[in-house]
């Protein structure tokens with residue numbers, strides 16, 4: 001089993017954490033340049049990571065990779081509530097990727113521009129919902145949605161993408177898990 005990704009991507013990190021007890025090769029790529037980009041392009045036309053190669057299959061998208069691994073290793077199926085939690089986590093992740101890429105591209109994020117306003121509204125509403133769900137105990141166990149929430153919050157802190165003001169439950173959720181070995185082993189700061 002081969003996982004193509006980058007060390008900083010929160011989407012890749014969730015699969016690395018999920019596979020922490022499963023033998024696999026992690027192929028770390030610089031997805032935007034040179035030979036590594038060609039390698040990525042030879043594996044997936046979507047040109048995004050993660051991408052999993054296993055048993056003659058190439059699987060794109062962390063959500064589909066999770067479904068594939070769930071079937072292969074018979075992990076517990078997610079409830080519909082947990083599917084919604086993943087959608088909420090992915091919504092924040094996707095919107096922050098858009099704003100981050102705008103910044104990296106030197107595009108001024110005009111707060112009043114529709115594309116920026118839409119991302120910010122989605123990020124704030126979704127983070128508030130996730131903060132409430134943590135308070136309500138939905139992330140008390142270390143399951144796949146918790147892994148995805150952790151890698152999102154830790155990436156936000158790492159890249160300083162949001163102040164997380166009034167999101168104390170999210171901040172303490174991160175602090176509670178930060179010493180887990182599979183998280184220190186995949187820390188993007190290293």
Ligand SMILES: N[C@@H](CCC(=O)N[C@@H](CS)C(=O)NCC(=O)O)C(=O)O
Pocket residue numbers: 008009010011031047048049050060061062063097
């Ligand atoms: N829905 C995808 C999102 C993956 C994604 O956006 N990955 C980013 C890295 S964090 C990426 O590859 N971006 C490349 C690009 O946007 O060109 C998933 O869950 O795997």
